Amino acid sequence: MRLSLRTFDLMDFMDLNEDLIPLLNKAYFFLKFRPRTEKEVRDYLYKKIRTTHWSRDGAEEVIKKLKDQELIDDKKFVDWFVRQRTTLKPKGQRLLTRELLQKGIAPELIEDYFSENSVDEETLA
Numbered sequence: 001m002r003l004s005l006r007t008f009d010l011m012d013f014m015d016l017n018e019d020l021i022p023l024l025n026k027a028y029f030f031l032k033f034r035p036r037t038e039k040e041v042r043d044y045l046y047k048k049i050r051t052t053h054w055s056r057d058g059a060e061e062v063i064k065k066l067k068d069q070e071l072i073d074d075k076k077f078v079d080w081f082v083r084q085r086t087t088l089k090p091k092g093q094r095l096l097t098r099e100l101l102q103k104g105i106a107p108e109l110i111e112d113y114f115s116e117n118s119v120d121e122e123t124l125a
């Protein structure tokens with residue numbers, strides 16, 4: 001999954017509190033480098049709001065907006081992550097599962113992915 005930030009229409013932001021636009025921009029910057037899980041974005045935004053006037057509710061509103069724009073999607077992240085790891089740093093299913101859990105991916109999403117897509121551990125060794 002290659003993340004591409006599309007040009008957004010002004011209408012995309014009408015339902016977002018104007019005060020949250022700078023926080024949304026911080027999230028866009030964080031997402032610019034690679035796909036992220038919802039937990040990674042949440043942790044990043046919570047860290048940013050510690051020293052500012054924004055609240056956790058504001059961060060959750062930004063996360064909802066990013067999900068609506070399909071910039072955060074844990075299911076797509078799992079697919080991207082497993083493909084990257086099996087290509088660049090070959091690892092078995094057990095280690096991939098542990099890494100995905102650490103990144104905040106729900107166990108059900110991981111199980112669903114591996115039930116539909118197998119990792120050939122013999123070719124990875």
